[in-house]
Amino acid sequence: MKIVIFKSNFNPITKYHIKIAKEVLKKKNADLVCFYIDSSLNDDIYHREKMVKMAIQPYRKFVYINNYQKLMKRNKENQYLIFEDIESEKQSDLFKTGRLSTVDKKVCSYVFNNGIYAKEIINSYVSSKRFKHCLSVADLCLKIARGNNLDEYKAYLIGLYHDIAKDLSKEELLIYMNIYKPYEIEYDYHVWHQYVGYYYLKHNCRLKDKRMLKAIRHHCLGDDNDVYSKLIFIADKLDPLRDYDSSKLIEIACKNLNKAFDLVKKQNEEYLESREVV
Ligand SMILES: [Fe+2]
Ligand SMILES: [Fe+2]
Structure with a gap:
């Protein structure tokens, strides 16, 4: 089973993240894309986690993971492919400058109703x-x-x-x-x-x-x-x-x-x- 781990800040998750996740799934002929929030900054990922789950919910080959370190310990045969993308950060920043169409409608609603950003x-x-x-x-x-x-x-x-x-x-x-x-x-x-x-x-x-x-x-x-x-x-x-x-x-x-x-x-x-x- 080929698994891609998509590691990003997802701050917030945008339509661009979904687009490139679809592309990498196809390109690598993978079975699954696991979305992992890179929380190395040690900040609170509560809302980001909710938004990621919301945005990937319609896609059966997309899953959310929070046990990245455990998976990596077991990754001796390199069965997991790590995928990161710098451009996606810019898309998240664009949303925070009022480009609302960069995110899914449900995510947008979640942001405004919870006062995030x-x-x-x-x-x-x-x-x-x-x-x-x-x-x-x-x-x-x-x-x-x-x-x-x-x-x-x-x-x-x-x-x-x-x-x-x-x-x-x-x-x-x-x-x-x-x-x-x-x-x-x-x-x-x-x-x-x-x-x-x-x-x-x-x-x-x-x-x-x-x-x-x-x-x-x-x-x-x-x-x-x-x-x-x-x-x-x-x-x-x-x-x-x-x-x-x-x-x-x-x-x-x-x-x-x-x-x-x-x-x-x-x-x-x-x-x-x-x-x-x-
Ligand atoms: Fe006013
Ligand atoms: Fe006013």
């Missing part, structure tokens, strides 16, 4: 100034969530993802608005990014969490009553990086989210009226 991915979508805002809002979301006994990680990810579409140009936003939901075009284009962000995360990134999606969809206008929608609305407006002192309202938000929401909403409506944004 979340910072790297968001960093590639927005400007450095916006990225700092996203990090700051995510931290504030976590803080407010903790004070109100909410899911801290869910809150953190909402904060990180909420402005994913914010740095698109008006023309680019318009393209997405036309694809997804033309009737919302009636709103000022400054709020379009909440709809585009929602649809992009739902359809392209395959984020499944309905409350997270809803919160992002309403984060500019604060026109939804779900607690996570209120949370991101507050955190976005009270971001400590903005040029006004929001510390008192943050303090209130950490104790009583609903009270802070009412105060921030009122303050925001007055601001929008003065600018005639809505």
